[in-house]
Amino acid sequence: MPISVWKHRWLLSLILSIGILLPTGVRGESSLLFTVDPWPPWAIGDYGPTRDGVAIKLVSEIFDRVGQQAEFILHPWRRVVKMVRFGQADGIVFVQKQEALNSLIQYSDPLFESRIVICYDKRRTPDFNWSEYRDLKDFTIGLNLGYNYGPLSKAIDTEALSVAYAGSLALNLKTLAARHIDLVVGSEAAIRSLILRHPEWDSFAIAKKPVASWDCHLGVSIHSPAAALLPSINSVIRSMKKDGSLKQHLAGIGGIAGSGDPS
Amino acid sequence: MNFLPHHLRNRLALRQTLLVIFIAVVIGLMMSLFQAVLDFRREEQALETNIRQLIALTADTASQALYHLDEGLGNRLTNGLFAIPAIHQVRFVDDFDQEFISRSRPPQRGIFSPLFSFYNLSSIRHKEHLIFKPNQTPVGYIEVTIDPYPIFHAQILRSGLRLVVGFFQYFVMGIIIAFLFYRGLTKPLLQMTKEIAAINPSRPEGRRITVPPRHAENELGLLGSTMNRILAQILILNRELEQRVEERTAELSIEREQLLSIFDSIDEVIYVADPVTYRILFVNEAFKRIWKDGTGRLCFQTLHGRSEPCPFCTNDRIFGDHIGKTVTWEYQNEKTTNWFRCLSRGIRWPDGRMVRYEMAIDITTQKQNEQRLEERSHELEQINGELETSISKLHATQKQLVQAEKLASLGSMVARIAHEINTPVGNSVTAASFLADRTRDLTKNFSEGTLRQSHLTRYIEHANEASEIILLNLKNASQFVSSIKRVAADQVRNEPCDFMLNEQLDDSLISLRPELRKTSHKVIVNCPPALELHADPGAITQIVNNLVNNSLTHAFAPGQVGEMRFDITETDDMVEFVYRDNGKGLDPTSLRHILDPFYTTRRGSGGTGLGMHVVYNLVSQTLKGTIECQSPEEGGIRVLIRFPRKPMCDSLSSEVDTF
Numbered sequence: 069m070p071i072s073v074w075k076h077r078w079l080l081s082l083i084l085s086i087g088i089l090l091p092t093g094v095r096g097e098s099s100l101l102f103t104v105d106p107w108p109p110w111a112i113g114d115y116g117p118t119r120d121g122v123a124i125k126l127v128s129e130i131f132d133r134v135g136q137q138a139e140f141i142l143h144p145w146r147r148v149v150k151m152v153r154f155g156q157a158d159g160i161v162f163v164q165k166q167e168a169l170n171s172l173i174q175y176s177d178p179l180f181e182s183r184i185v186i187c188y189d190k191r192r193t194p195d196f197n198w199s200e201y202r203d204l205k206d207f208t209i210g211l212n213l214g215y216n217y218g219p220l221s222k223a224i225d226t227e228a229l230s231v232a233y234a235g236s237l238a239l240n241l242k243t244l245a246a247r248h249i250d251l252v253v254g255s256e257a258a259i260r261s262l263i264l265r266h267p268e269w270d271s272f273a274i275a276k277k278p279v280a281s282w283d284c285h286l287g288v289s290i291h292s293p294a295a296a297l298l299p300s301i302n303s304v305i306r307s308m309k310k311d312g313s314l315k316q317h318l319a320g321i322g323g324i325a326g327s328g329d330p331s
Numbered sequence: 332m333n334f335l336p337h338h339l340r341n342r343l344a345l346r347q348t349l350l351v352i353f354i355a356v357v358i359g360l361m362m363s364l365f366q367a368v369l370d371f372r373r374e375e376q377a378l379e380t381n382i383r384q385l386i387a388l389t390a391d392t393a394s395q396a397l398y399h400l401d402e403g404l405g406n407r408l409t410n411g412l413f414a415i416p417a418i419h420q421v422r423f424v425d426d427f428d429q430e431f432i433s434r435s436r437p438p439q440r441g442i443f444s445p446l447f448s449f450y451n452l453s454s455i456r457h458k459e460h461l462i463f464k465p466n467q468t469p470v471g472y473i474e475v476t477i478d479p480y481p482i483f484h485a486q487i488l489r490s491g492l493r494l495v496v497g498f499f500q501y502f503v504m505g506i507i508i509a510f511l512f513y514r515g516l517t518k519p520l521l522q523m524t525k526e527i528a529a530i531n532p533s534r535p536e537g538r539r540i541t542v543p544p545r546h547a548e549n550e551l552g553l554l555g556s557t558m559n560r561i562l563a564q565i566l567i568l569n570r571e572l573e574q575r576v577e578e579r580t581a582e583l584s585i586e587r588e589q590l591l592s593i594f595d596s597i598d599e600v601i602y603v604a605d606p607v608t609y610r611i612l613f614v615n616e617a618f619k620r621i622w623k624d625g626t627g628r629l630c631f632q633t634l635h636g637r638s639e640p641c642p643f644c645t646n647d648r649i650f651g652d653h654i655g656k657t658v659t660w661e662y663q664n665e666k667t668t669n670w671f672r673c674l675s676r677g678i679r680w681p682d683g684r685m686v687r688y689e690m691a692i693d694i695t696t697q698k699q700n701e702q703r704l705e706e707r708s709h710e711l712e713q714i715n716g717e718l719e720t721s722i723s724k725l726h727a728t729q730k731q732l733v734q735a736e737k738l739a740s741l742g743s744m745v746a747r748i749a750h751e752i753n754t755p756v757g758n759s760v761t762a763a764s765f766l767a768d769r770t771r772d773l774t775k776n777f778s779e780g781t782l783r784q785s786h787l788t789r790y791i792e793h794a795n796e797a798s799e800i801i802l803l804n805l806k807n808a809s810q811f812v813s814s815i816k817r818v819a820a821d822q823v824r825n826e827p828c829d830f831m832l833n834e835q836l837d838d839s840l841i842s843l844r845p846e847l848r849k850t851s852h853k854v855i856v857n858c859p860p861a862l863e864l865h866a867d868p869g870a871i872t873q874i875v876n877n878l879v880n881n882s883l884t885h886a887f888a889p890g891q892v893g894e895m896r897f898d899i900t901e902t903d904d905m906v907e908f909v910y911r912d913n914g915k916g917l918d919p920t921s922l923r924h925i926l927d928p929f930y931t932t933r934r935g936s937g938g939t940g941l942g943m944h945v946v947y948n949l950v951s952q953t954l955k956g957t958i959e960c961q962s963p964e965e966g967g968i969r970v971l972i973r974f975p976r977k978p979m980c981d982s983l984s985s986e987v988d989t990f
Binding site: 114115116143144146147150154156 | 399400401427429463466468
């Protein structure tokens with residue numbers, strides 16, 4: 069060690085200490101870990117690390133613009149929440165605002181709107197439309213097992229709606245195509261993405277009125293160093309909305325618009 | 332077997348049967364317990380293996396539940412595991428170290444719980460870490476706890492059942508064996524035993540054992556024929572023994588009579604008593620003379636007139652571990668006042684019991700002699716004390732005598748001095764009287780006017796002559812007095828001082844001149860003129876005085892012209908002082924005792940026997956020297972005195988204290 073540097077070893081120690089003690093996000097050296105449950109087309113892949121999915125790519129670009137590396141991993145929803153609670157993940161890739169998570173995460177500006185819609189077959193019910201849940205009484209509705217459909221779940225009991233459960237949205241759509249059910253309730257993005265991948269389902273259409281809709285946000289753990297980056301993230305989101313790059317990400321899914329989209 | 336009637340309890344067949352059953356049951360119980368423990372361990376291992384397999388089978392589902400944190404799936408899995416009774420607790424713990432599912436039920440316990448606790452058997456835990464295989468994510472672990480009590484309980488029941496079955500099995504076998512044993516062995520044996528019991532072993536006469544039918548060739552037949560041979564031998568031996576017993580009894584009777592007659596012939600008291608009953612079994616004649624025949628009476632009553640055993644009884648010292656030892660002790664019989672020395676010993680009496688043999692020797696006379704001796708010793712001690720007192724008085728008398736000797740010596744000296752002074756003083760008085768007469772005659776002639784020239788001339792001649800005589804005599808007296816004064820001063824001073832030995836000898840001899848002048852003896856002194864001593868000069872004078880006086884008194888015959896010599900030499904600060912005379916000398920006895928106090932050959936002629944003893948004391952005490960008296964063959968006495976030139980002089984008075 070040169071003598072001059074050795075003489076100022078207290079200064080060197082201070083620099084090293086600051087470097088070690090600073091949050092990793094600020095340092096910009098180690099990557100952040102964000103997690104979410106698989107939800108095509110937003111997050112595609114099996115449980116485990118992924119770079120695929122509209123939301124994954126969108127959030128990845130946001131962190132690129134912020135200047136922070138981020139990695140993404142898919143887990144069941146309960147595990148996602150528990151990882152954030154126990155500090156094993158820095159946040160959730162996209163999440164609807166909900167009271168149960170308010171003590172765990174801070175929400176970014178909205179990224180896009182997620183809607184639960186009703187898909188029908190134009191060949192069988194070309195003029196399908198609905199305004200109240202009782203309008204659905206004459207149809208058999210295909211639902212995903214274990215999913216919560218908000219007000220629809222309650223109406224199933226109150227209006228005595230006819231429902232059939234399947235293990236996945238794709239299976240419900242296949243059942244719809246096979247004419248065993250009349251309607252399928254699911255994420256608009258997921259339905260549109262599946263229809264695009266299955267040309268034989270081009271007769272499927274989506275009702276104008278959604279069953280439910282909400283904005284999706286990037287959720288950042290309040291205990292994560294990434295929380296300090298939230299103003300920068302929001303700034304990037306606004307700029308991406310302004311320059312249309314956010315819309316380009318959503319364009320892969322037919323008819324989906326970003327939340328707060330100026331267009 | 333105390334629960335059985337006495338006649339059954341001693342039956343060999345029954346005893347054997349019960350013994351077989353007992354041993355079989357004990358062995359069966361031990362084997363069953365051992366088997367139970369082995370079975371339990373095996374069951375436990377099997378259960379553990381099963382549980383591991385079960386966990387391995389359910390691992391995927393469990394990891395699924397933990398990965399998805401699906402409580403429903405976890406609960407369903409738990410329910411499935413709890414279908415196994417041995418499982419006591421199931422826990423799912425996720426990779427966040429959070430208890431995801433935990434369910435338990437109380438451990439089973441029953442009547443064998445104490446035994447279960449005794450073996451210290453505790454719950455067994457199995458823990459399996461789980462990995463969600465699709466993405467190889469560790470998701471926590473599952474923990475299953477097994478309660479081994481149900482297995483233990485089942486094993487104990489099985490073992491108990493085995494034991495009961497075994498017991499009946501062994502019991503039946505035992506009965507069959509006992510029956511066969513009875514028929515084949517016990518019954519004929521009993522028959523033979525009865526026949527043997529009916530035979531008087533001391534008088535078997537012609538009785539023989541009957542061998543049971545069909546047993547002539549087996550062990551029972553051999554036993555019967557052997558017994559018969561033994562009976563025949565016993566018969567012969569009995570006869571021989573009876574003859575020998577008769578002979579031996581006769582011998583013993585003779586020996587006993589001889590022994591008792593020996594006891595009787597001993598002139599000391601002998602008796603034999605039973606140590607338990609204290610009854611006298613035998614007394615000899617000497618005993619009878621004092622206490623009459625005490626046979627059959629109590630020893631302490633007969634001998635000591637006591638109502639209970641004597642406190643000094645030596646029974647505890649001659650029996651038990653002390654058998655064969657003789658205890659000797661003495662006591663005075665209160666009844667007869669005699670003293671006895673007793674020899675007690677445990678011996679075997681002809682009837683086989685151990686008895687107390689005691690010989691009491693009358694030592695009354697010896698004791699009386701001892702007492703007399705003691706009294707005589709006491710008297711001797713008193714006499715000895717009186718003698719010591721007499722010796723003390725004698726010593727005092729010795730001191731007085733020494734003092735008297737000194738006074739006598741002083742008187743003699745005074746007489747010698749008076750005599751020595753009297754002559755010159757008398758001559759002086761005569762000369763002075765003669766001068767006074769001549770002076771009176773001259774005065775008369777002068778008064779009468781008859782004084783002539785011739786008178787005056789004669790008077791002057793007479794006056795000159797008388798004056799010379801007076802002057803000469805008074806000068807001699809003065810010289811003598813000076814010498815005496817110096818000797819006297821030396822005698823009184825008793826302190827060491829420096830002096831010339833030659834001069835001291837001359838002075839000492841002057842005081843002896845009156846005695847010497849009466850004789851024709853010569854005193855020759857041969858002493859180095861420059862020999863100076865640092866000592867008590869009075870001691871030298873006293874020694875010279877006593878030696879010369881001793882020779883004058885004892886050595887010479889009347890009319891003999893003797894010679895006394897003092898030859899003094901000095902070597903290495905030691906003075907050798909040799910005195911000798913040419914007198915008649917001493918016989919060996921006198922020579923041996925000459926230095927002893929009061930030894931004299933002239934007791935009746937005024938000798939005190941202390942002169943030479945005083946010399947001895949002065950040499951040894953005052954001059955720190957040695958003295959040796961010899962009587963040489965040429966005659967006379969030779970006294971050799973050696974002393975240091977500068978001795979540490981003590982007080983002259985110490986010579987007296989040495990007596």
